[in-house]
Amino acid sequence: MKIVLCTLLVLALVDSSQYQMTEEVKTDRINGTICRYWDEFIPDKDDGQTWMPTREDVIATETALESYLRATPHHFALWKKADRIKFWESLKTYKRQYRGGVHNGRKFILCNLYCDNRDRGCAQINVSDGGDCYVHITFDAKTKKVMRFFRNGDA
Numbered sequence: 001m002k003i004v005l006c007t008l009l010v011l012a013l014v015d016s017s018q019y020q021m022t023e024e025v026k027t028d029r030i031n032g033t034i035c036r037y038w039d040e041f042i043p044d045k046d047d048g049q050t051w052m053p054t055r056e057d058v059i060a061t062e063t064a065l066e067s068y069l070r071a072t073p074h075h076f077a078l079w080k081k082a083d084r085i086k087f088w089e090s091l092k093t094y095k096r097q098y099r100g101g102v103h104n105g106r107k108f109i110l111c112n113l114y115c116d117n118r119d120r121g122c123a124q125i126n127v128s129d130g131g132d133c134y135v136h137i138t139f140d141a142k143t144k145k146v147m148r149f150f151r152n153g154d155a
Helices: 002-017 055-071 073-078 081-093
Strands: 022-026 031-035 095-103 106-114 134-140 145-151
Touching: 022 055, 031 055, 055 095, 055 106, 055 134, 055 145
Parallel strands: 031 095
Antiparallel strands: 022 031, 095 106, 106 134, 134 145
16 A cells, blocks of 8 residues: 555656746846746646746846836835835845746736745745735746736735
8 A cells, every 4th residue: 555655746746847847046036936837837828839938037027026016106105105115125035936938929027026935936925915925927038028917906
């Protein structure tokens, strides 16, 4: 019985590992995981087109994010002042996930920022509410610009 359970466990790990291609990226302002797929991602959906961003892609995304936030203050108008200050002061403490995708022939990077202490690896973040603890960004890999910036709502 032990052999059967061990065999099943090994097979389960081997099977899921094909979708678990990752790379950690850490700098003085980034602590993140680059993912080929989210754990729940099925390759034949999303047009089946994904790619794994490089460290350079991640740095470009982060640079664009900071520029975007400085140049687009109206996004913060909806945030409480204390939340805006907290977000700016703690931006480098947020953990991140990055995944590349293609939509209509255009490469983009999805970036999730989260402030909880859980190590999420490549488990896709699907959290209702949570406020500024969960921020989602879509970055255009060609133009090097933020296409979408979304902060979860408050409960």
